[in-house]
Amino acid sequence: MIRRIVIALVIVGLPVGIWFAAKYGQLEETTFANAVATAQTSTEGEQAPKALLRVRIVALADAEGMMSADDATGRRFRLQYTGSTPVPPFSEGAEVRFVGHVHGGAEGYFHATQVYQ
Numbered sequence: 001m002i003r004r005i006v007i008a009l010v011i012v013g014l015p016v017g018i019w020f021a022a023k024y025g026q027l028e029e030t031t032f033a034n035a036v037a038t039a040q041t042s043t044e045g046e047q048a049p050k051a052l053l054r055v056r057i058v059a060l061a062d063a064e065g066m067m068s069a070d071d072a073t074g075r076r077f078r079l080q081y082t083g084s085t086p087v088p089p090f091s092e093g094a095e096v097r098f099v100g101h102v103h104g105g106a107e108g109y110f111h112a113t114q115v116y117q
Contacts (some may be wrong), residue, residue: 027052027099032071032110039102048101052116055079057094066109078109086115 029052030038039048055069058076062068066078067090081090081098090096098112 027116029054029072029097031073032075032077032102033073035102035110036104036108039104048103050099050101051110052097052099053110053112054095054097057090057092057096060090060092069110078107079112080109081112083112083114 027050032053035048035051035053038051053071055071057067057069057079059068061081066080068076069079070076079098086096097116098110099114099116100110100112103109103111
């Protein structure tokens, strides 16, 4: 009897799990403005939701460790990258896709934790 229940749960649960992973497992590319708007709707004390940004690096890290980048709309913003060093290393003018989250404040910035290949 238990064997039948387990088999039935696997038959029903596996397709539901695959559907859920396909629907919610992929990040959609967005812009910095949309990432900021999404972060403002999140609950206070909660980290802003992850976002995937395609950017063009305008300036490499300054004294504070911040880069300057433009998103698809041409908006320039500050970007902090704390992930592992990519191969090849970042260069000015390079187009890169970053995964991270937005930090708000007077001058918000995007905190990238990994490069999305």
